[in-house]
Amino acid sequence: MDFNGSDTIPGPRTEDHLPHTAQAAVKIVIVGGFGVGKTTMVGSVSDIRPLTTEETMTQAGIGVDDNYGSESKTATTVAMDFGRISVTDKLVLYLFGTPGQERFWFLWNGLFEGALGAVVLVDTRRLEVSFDVMGRLEERGVPFVVAVNSFPDAPRYPVEELRTALDLTPEIPIMECDVRRRASSKEVLMTLMRFLHSIALTGALT
Amino acid sequence: MTPPQRKRREPKPPPPPQPPAPQPADGEAEPKNPERLYTVAGSEDGARAELDLVTLIVARDAPQPAASPEQAAVLRLCANPLSVAELSAYLNLPFSAMTVLITELITAELVQVRAPIVRRAVPDRSLLEAVMHGLQRL
Numbered sequence: 237m238d239f240n241g242s243d244t245i246p247g248p249r250t251e252d253h254l255p256h257t258a259q260a261a262v263k264i265v266i267v268g269g270f271g272v273g274k275t276t277m278v279g280s281v282s283d284i285r286p287l288t289t290e291e292t293m294t295q296a297g298i299g300v301d302d303n304y305g306s307e308s309k310t311a312t313t314v315a316m317d318f319g320r321i322s323v324t325d326k327l328v329l330y331l332f333g334t335p336g337q338e339r340f341w342f343l344w345n346g347l348f349e350g351a352l353g354a355v356v357l358v359d360t361r362r363l364e365v366s367f368d369v370m371g372r373l374e375e376r377g378v379p380f381v382v383a384v385n386s387f388p389d390a391p392r393y394p395v396e397e398l399r400t401a402l403d404l405t406p407e408i409p410i411m412e413c414d415v416r417r418r419a420s421s422k423e424v425l426m427t428l429m430r431f432l433h434s435i436a437l438t439g440a441l442t
Numbered sequence: 443m444t445p446p447q448r449k450r451r452e453p454k455p456p457p458p459p460q461p462p463a464p465q466p467a468d469g470e471a472e473p474k475n476p477e478r479l480y481t482v483a484g485s486e487d488g489a490r491a492e493l494d495l496v497t498l499i500v501a502r503d504a505p506q507p508a509a510s511p512e513q514a515a516v517l518r519l520c521a522n523p524l525s526v527a528e529l530s531a532y533l534n535l536p537f538s539a540m541t542v543l544i545t546e547l548i549t550a551e552l553v554q555v556r557a558p559i560v561r562r563a564v565p566d567r568s569l570l571e572a573v574m575h576g577l578q579r580l
Contacts, residue, residue, distance in 0.1 A: 245518075245519070246532065247519045248522075248524070248532070253522040254498070254522050254523045254524065255522070255523075256522060258523040258556070259498075259556055260498065260557065260558055261497075261498055261525060261556075262496070262558065262559050262569070262573065263494075263558065287528060287531035287532070289527045289531050290534075291536050291537045292536050313536075318495075318531075320528075322576070323572060323575075323576030324572060324575075324576060327573070327576070328496075328498070329573055329577075330495070330525060332527075345492070345541075346494050346560065349560070349561070350496075350560035350561060353561070363445050364448075370451075371448075371449075372451075374450065374451040374452065375452070375454045376453070391443055391445075400447075401445035401447050401448065402448050403447070403449055405450070422577060425577055426577055426578070429573055429574045429577065432565055432570050433565075433567065433570045433571070435565060436564065436565040437567070
């Protein structure tokens with residue numbers, strides 16, 4: 237273990253310290269395929285420089301969900317980038333950018349179960365990459381919105397055509413965004429929050 | 443050009459209760475999770491507190507000279523509240539190893555834990571409104 241004495245471990249910068257009044261945190265998950273812009277989105281709205289938490293899984297776990305009893309112990313590292321927004325002096329919001337493959341999700345306790353909701357970030361050049369993610373979220377009852385990261389050379393579809401292609405119910409928000417822009421990423425998060433709020437008002441997720 | 447077509451899925455009913463795990467022959471009660479690797483934490487049975495990525499950890503006191511380097515590092519980082527995820531990132535430790543280390547500190551009453559607010563079937567509107575107000579200020 238690379239523990240070169242605890243004095244040398246870099247911690248948060250002084251301006252990144254949470255106040256002692258911080259009582260609780262909530263989290264939102266940004267999920268999507270490789271290279272779709274999850275980390276860029278986290279970084280564009282985060283108060284802190286995005287950080288990375290890692291988990292190890294055995295080789296046997298790659299591509300196979302049930303590896304109990306397997307003798308293979310070769311460790312592989314799976315990384316997840318995240319950022320933080322101080323909502324009030326008592327409440328903190330964390331944003332996690334996570335790979336779309338469900339086999340990674342169980343590595344972190346309650347990653348989706350406890351999340352307020354999720355943003356599915358899609359690239360219209362590889363729309364089908366996001367199909368399984370949306371299905372998994374639907375199965376787990378995790379509310380989500382769909383954000384299309386507008387890459388310059390990506391095909392553009394009208395929102396209603398996308399809704400049909402993604403087989404999303406009319407109430408699920410779909411929006412275009414440019415996750416490099418803070419205002420755009422913020423609007424995606426606001427759209428998710430308004431959607432969650434509308435669920436709270438109607439009392440049900442269809 | 444027509445985009446590829448997905449098919450919607452329905453929420454799955456909650457899984458049926460799991461049958462009790464088979465007991466190992468040596469009588470050890472704790473089922474081992476083969477994916478998790480423990481390298482730093484010294485606890486023998488691998489028992490862990492229920493810690494979320496965003497559980498906030500706060501040190502009760504400055505580290506004592508007797509503390510291990512890892513424990514001292516956590517206590518120093520947690521002088522102000524810090525999430526388990528951030529601790530894992532700053533200390534370069536896998537999340538699972540981090541939770542074992544924190545469990546030791548909880549058992550030794552060296553840290554306080556502030557549990558996260560998790561999603562409920564009927565969301566808490568005042569919580570959502572607080573988050574929205576916070577985001578609007580960005």
